[in-house]
Amino acid sequence: MIEESGRVVAVEDGAVWVETLHKSTCSSCSANAGCGQGLMDKLGVGRRRGLVRALCSLRLEVGDSVVIGVREDLLVRGSLLVYLLPLACLFAAALLAQALGAGEPQIAAAGVSGLALGWLLVRWRSRRTAESPDLQPVVVRALLAAD
Numbered sequence: 001m002i003e004e005s006g007r008v009v010a011v012e013d014g015a016v017w018v019e020t021l022h023k024s025t026c027s028s029c030s031a032n033a034g035c036g037q038g039l040m041d042k043l044g045v046g047r048r049r050g051l052v053r054a055l056c057s058l059r060l061e062v063g064d065s066v067v068i069g070v071r072e073d074l075l076v077r078g079s080l081l082v083y084l085l086p087l088a089c090l091f092a093a094a095l096l097a098q099a100l101g102a103g104e105p106q107i108a109a110a111g112v113s114g115l116a117l118g119w120l121l122v123r124w125r126s127r128r129t130a131e132s133p134d135l136q137p138v139v140v141r142a143l144l145a146a147d
Helices: 036-042 072-099 104-129
Strands: 002-012 015-022 048-055 065-070 138-143
Touching: 002 048, 015 065, 048 065, 048 138, 065 072, 072 104
Parallel strands: none
Antiparallel strands: 002 015, 002 065, 015 048, 065 138
């Protein structure tokens, strides 16, 4: 499970909204001293806050620190769907246009059309499965507050 810590900002029935802090890994890079991205990270420009809705069976309150998690296989399958499906549609449409004897401009147009079709398929699939509890992040544990 891939885990991320955060703070509860809102509570719903069976779920919580968690604010996470995304940090860059530039501070651990060996080229940090000569890199503009490392300087931006030191200045705090590379940090963003994100809101995530996570399913939760614990009794939590706003301000509680928690750890949320997502299964690794969901991340891999989602990445393959988002990146590979549009590319596969692009190549399939371009190869089909070429096999039908189309010229280069038509092959390029078919490729762009295939890419758009792949993107629409990804959107359709993500909207269809967005509310599935099996695909949602979950609260793994609550963290104890330091005194």
